[in-house]
């Protein structure tokens with residue numbers, strides 16, 4: 001089966017086809033009856049070992065919009081709390097003969113592990129700090145929707161880069177589609193080795209990062225992964241790195257503002273920037289549904 005675990009084996013052509021197909025799905029979602037029979041008779045299982053609002057709901061809706069049955073597995077209310085392993089849990093779900101798995105897990109590589117023994121397509125819905133490919137696809141789709149193309153666009157990603165699977169997936173995806181990525185944060189939250197990726201640079205200077213940027217993405221400070229280290233003061237962080245109107249003055253005049261959510265308002269992003277005319281944050285959420293419909297269709301039915 002084919003999987004979406006990260007973008008290692010995905011060509012620009014195949015990625016562009018996915019985004020083109022999301023345009024078609026978006027047209028379906030604009031109709032009064034938002035349902036097509038594309039996945040009728042198939043069952044999709046969401047397997048979430050970490051909390052989620054956007055990713056899980058949009059995948060479930062995406063599957064239902066295409067007439068699939070959906071089974072929801074939430075680890076928090078399952079026998080995982082009694083010590084059942086990931087593998088044993090997956091074997092239980094596999095016995096139900098579902099047709100695809102959407103997996104979120106706190107451990108990097110968990111979705112790869114499931115892909116190795118599930119025998120069915122697996123979509124990585126976020127594994128530790130490693131990858132969150134459908135988030136990056138919906139980010140790319142949102143930028144493309146604004147500018148028509150990603151070719152030659154500069155995308156500044158500012159915040160807790162170290163703990164961010166969103167930053168890693170965007171750093172992998174956006175250059176494949178012709179964009180330049182600048183990753184920015186304080187030194188303790190900015191792994192410099194990411195600059196080895198083609199089309200990616202790193203800087204700790206937020207003004208340098210946003211200079212000439214067509215899109216500025218703020219990332220959440222993942223304090224639950226910091227154990228009190230990494231930042232001396234949240235106020236000092238906000239004073240320097242917050243995405244706000246003052247910082248956006250240094251970006252391209254029409255630059256859009258993105259955030260994958262959930263947001264720490266007035267920490268990594270000001271409410272003015274989050275709710276203002278440049279913000280495409282709710283557009284990202286809306287686009288998540290069409291993009292995830294496209295991914296499900298591509299893996300379960302679609303031709304290249």
Ligand code: CP
Nearest residue numbers: 052053054055260261
């Ligand atoms: N962006 C994102 O993955 O949000 P959730 O954690 O709410 O799914």
